[in-house]
Amino acid sequence: MFSVKEGWKPLCQFLNKPLPSIPFPHKNKKGAIVEEILRHPLFVQCHREAFAVGSILILLSVFGGYKLATGSGPRSWITFWINAGNYWFGGPAANALRQLYG
Numbered sequence: 001m002f003s004v005k006e007g008w009k010p011l012c013q014f015l016n017k018p019l020p021s022i023p024f025p026h027k028n029k030k031g032a033i034v035e036e037i038l039r040h041p042l043f044v045q046c047h048r049e050a051f052a053v054g055s056i057l058i059l060l061s062v063f064g065g066y067k068l069a070t071g072s073g074p075r076s077w078i079t080f081w082i083n084a085g086n087y088w089f090g091g092p093a094a095n096a097l098r099q100l101y102g
Contacts, residue, residue, distance in 0.1 A: 002010055007024040027033060037043060 002014065004024075008019050012019050
């Protein structure tokens with residue numbers, strides 16, 4: 001049975017090939033591949049985006065919990081978002097909400 005710890009010799013003997021001049025690759029020495037994956041730019045970007053989405057979901061959950069605990073209904077939530085639209089977006093988003101919900 002072949003073990004990668006033995007290097008090129010048993011593998012080349014089995015395949016009837018000459019020994020290569022380059023050293024045997026040890027890509028995952030001491031679990032280094034995990035560190036390599038964690039530093040990959042795509043993984044870092046996914047981690048940041050997941051953190052941002054999680055933060056927004058937590059904030060919305062806290063806001064919804066507060067609104068439920070204070071007994072305010074969905075109508076007052078619409079008023080809140082209309083006012084937020086006026087503040088953050090200068091009116092167009094709030095105007096669309098007013099047309100939908102009066």
